[in-house]
Amino acid sequence: MADHNHVDLHVSKFETPVKLKTLSLVLVAIGLLTFVIGLMKNPDRLWTSYLVAFFFFSCLGLSGLFWVALNNTANTGWSVTIRRFAEATTSFIPWIFGGGLVLLLGFKKLYIWADPLAVAANPVVQAKTAYLNTGFFLVRLFVFVVGALIFRAIIVGNSLKQDQTGDDNLTRKNISPSVAFLVFFALMFSFFSVDLLMSLLPTWYSTIYGIYTFAGLFQAGIAFLAIVVVLMKKHGFVKGYVTDEHQHDVAKYLKGFTVFWAYIAFSQFMLMWYANLPEETEFYIMRSLGGWMSISTGLLIFRFVVPFLALLPRAAKRSDSNLIAVSVLVLIMQYVDIYWLVYPNFFDGQVVFGLWEIGIFAGFAGLFLLCITSFWSKNSLVPLKDPRLHEAIHHHVAY
Amino acid sequence: MATQYTKGIAGIWDKESLILKAARKTRETGFTKFEAISPYAVHGMEEACGITRSWIPYVTFIAGLIGLLSGLALTYWTSAVDWAVNVGGKPFFSLPAFIPIIFELTILFAALSSVGALFYACKMPKIDPPIIDPDLSCHKFAIFIPYNDVGYDESKIEKMFKELGALEVKKTEY
Numbered sequence: 001m002a003d004h005n006h007v008d009l010h011v012s013k014f015e016t017p018v019k020l021k022t023l024s025l026v027l028v029a030i031g032l033l034t035f036v037i038g039l040m041k042n043p044d045r046l047w048t049s050y051l052v053a054f055f056f057f058s059c060l061g062l063s064g065l066f067w068v069a070l071n072n073t074a075n076t077g078w079s080v081t082i083r084r085f086a087e088a089t090t091s092f093i094p095w096i097f098g099g100g101l102v103l104l105l106g107f108k109k110l111y112i113w114a115d116p117l118a119v120a121a122n123p124v125v126q127a128k129t130a131y132l133n134t135g136f137f138l139v140r141l142f143v144f145v146v147g148a149l150i151f152r153a154i155i156v157g158n159s160l161k162q163d164q165t166g167d168d169n170l171t172r173k174n175i176s177p178s179v180a181f182l183v184f185f186a187l188m189f190s191f192f193s194v195d196l197l198m199s200l201l202p203t204w205y206s207t208i209y210g211i212y213t214f215a216g217l218f219q220a221g222i223a224f225l226a227i228v229v230v231l232m233k234k235h236g237f238v239k240g241y242v243t244d245e246h247q248h249d250v251a252k253y254l255k256g257f258t259v260f261w262a263y264i265a266f267s268q269f270m271l272m273w274y275a276n277l278p279e280e281t282e283f284y285i286m287r288s289l290g291g292w293m294s295i296s297t298g299l300l301i302f303r304f305v306v307p308f309l310a311l312l313p314r315a316a317k318r319s320d321s322n323l324i325a326v327s328v329l330v331l332i333m334q335y336v337d338i339y340w341l342v343y344p345n346f347f348d349g350q351v352v353f354g355l356w357e358i359g360i361f362a363g364f365a366g367l368f369l370l371c372i373t374s375f376w377s378k379n380s381l382v383p384l385k386d387p388r389l390h391e392a393i394h395h396h397v398a399y
Numbered sequence: 400m401a402t403q404y405t406k407g408i409a410g411i412w413d414k415e416s417l418i419l420k421a422a423r424k425t426r427e428t429g430f431t432k433f434e435a436i437s438p439y440a441v442h443g444m445e446e447a448c449g450i451t452r453s454w455i456p457y458v459t460f461i462a463g464l465i466g467l468l469s470g471l472a473l474t475y476w477t478s479a480v481d482w483a484v485n486v487g488g489k490p491f492f493s494l495p496a497f498i499p500i501i502f503e504l505t506i507l508f509a510a511l512s513s514v515g516a517l518f519y520a521c522k523m524p525k526i527d528p529p530i531i532d533p534d535l536s537c538h539k540f541a542i543f544i545p546y547n548d549v550g551y552d553e554s555k556i557e558k559m560f561k562e563l564g565a566l567e568v569k570k571t572e573y
Contacts, residue, residue, distance in 0.1 A: 273495050398445065
């Protein structure tokens with residue numbers, strides 16, 4: 001404790017390693033190649049895999065902004081030194097709009113409501129076309145992404161500006177936009193999830209769908225943050241600024257939202273299972289047929305039970321290798337979860353997975369890596385002028 | 400009741416930084432049974448006193464596990480064995496319906512056992528305990544060394560406490 005005052009503080013300048021940059025570009029190339037070949041050879045699989053990967057990385061990009069807004073709202077001093085890691089993911093947000101526009105090309109393959117012939121044959125879907133139509137979808141996507149970009153420009157912008165000017169007031173000025181963003185995000189992300197995933201089966205609805213996808217988004221976002229925290233700490237980029245104490249609290253966060261995901265997933269399932277109404281159980285019946293049952297059970301075990309138990313002991317949260325392993329598992333399960341929301345709508349009882357899914361995912365992963373590494377190489381890894389910096393440096397987790 | 404309290408010597412301070420230093424020094428001198436008394440949680444006190452991790456989390460975990468199994472047993476026995484009732488054509492043993500009860504019992508067992516273990520660990524409740532100094536619940540801090548601690552020597556301890564800036568050193572009970 002007392003020797004905290006003499007701790008060696010040092011922030012290294014982040015420069016994207018050549019290998020990582022090459023890897024990212026190769027991944028993007030693989031993605032583009034898969035996309036072009038897929039469009040010609042197997043458009044059905046291409047669009048489903050595109051939707052899953054697009055949603056996965058949109059969630060990761062948004063999770064950073066949500067995390068920063070949440071911590072600004074709660075005025076958490078301890079999280080200051082790891083804020084940049086979360087802010088970096090927000091540099092993917094502009095791509096959500098681009099990715100959404102590309103998705104429009106595959107709309108007729110994915111959504112019954114986007115196909116006039118299918119709508120005409122289905123009166124239930126017809127009744128929903130006031131909301132479910134391509135034009136209105138575009139408006140919602142536009143409002144969501146532009147809104148998120150404006151909030152990003154304010155919240156992340158103020159944080160970066162403080163690096164230059166050292167103005168303490170910027171921290172206070174960030175609180176109101178953060179609160180506003182949380183409200184905006186709750187609403188717009190629900191629409192985003194309903195539009196992209198829930199409307200794949202337009203005759204079915206769940207009133208907590210947006211919370212379910214949000215729970216997945218935040219759990220995966222924290223898992224990604226945990227990986228970055230461990231790696232940055234291990235490689236000495238943020239000596240003294242990010243310590244085991246920060247890692248411990250991020251791991252607690254991860255455990256907490258692992259439980260939250262299970263709570264929401266179970267709440268959605270239990271009420272539908274109990275009431276047993278045909279228009280509601282449809283969703284779960286599709287996911288209990290054939291191979292999908294094992295994916296459903298796998299979600300319960302590997303997205304909740306295993307991470308929960310693996311993060312329970314204090315030493316487990318402070319172990320680099322354990323935290324990375326659990327975080328990677330959570331990220332894989334976030335992919336499986338979105339896959340599980342999309343694929344059973346197209347493949348009855350038959351689990352399909354292959355190069356199409358991997359290739360498109362690789363493309364988005366490469367793009368995402370390019371976004372975050374370019375953010376880090378342009379900005380300081382730690383907001384050194386934040387007035388709460390001392391709180392973060394002296395952060396100590398008693399339990 | 401007085402017999403359950405231990406005689407010893409206490410030093411009293413009025414600064415947080417001094418009590419931390421004093422606690423560290425007391426530990427380094429070799430005392431193991433001493434207590435630091437403070438009106439609020441002082442950061443770094445566990446480390447200064449050399450307090451290791453509490454065993455209460457293990458109690459919580461095991462009690463939670465027992466609660467989980469009890470919940471499972473209760474719901475299974477009542478709904479599927481002793482008084483099986485057909486509810487909406489669902490199987491008698493319908494796990495999804497039992498999860499809320501299993502969860503509640505897990506939490507109940509874990510929480511109550513933790514509180515119970517905490518009371519035991521802190522030797523609570525203490526009825527009419529000896530008062531070292533009434534200000535210890537307000538703005539003063541104390542270190543108490545019981546007479547049966549290793550290397551207990553009143554004059555030496557008094558000298559040490561005075562050197563550490565104690566306002567007062569007195570023989571007392573805790």
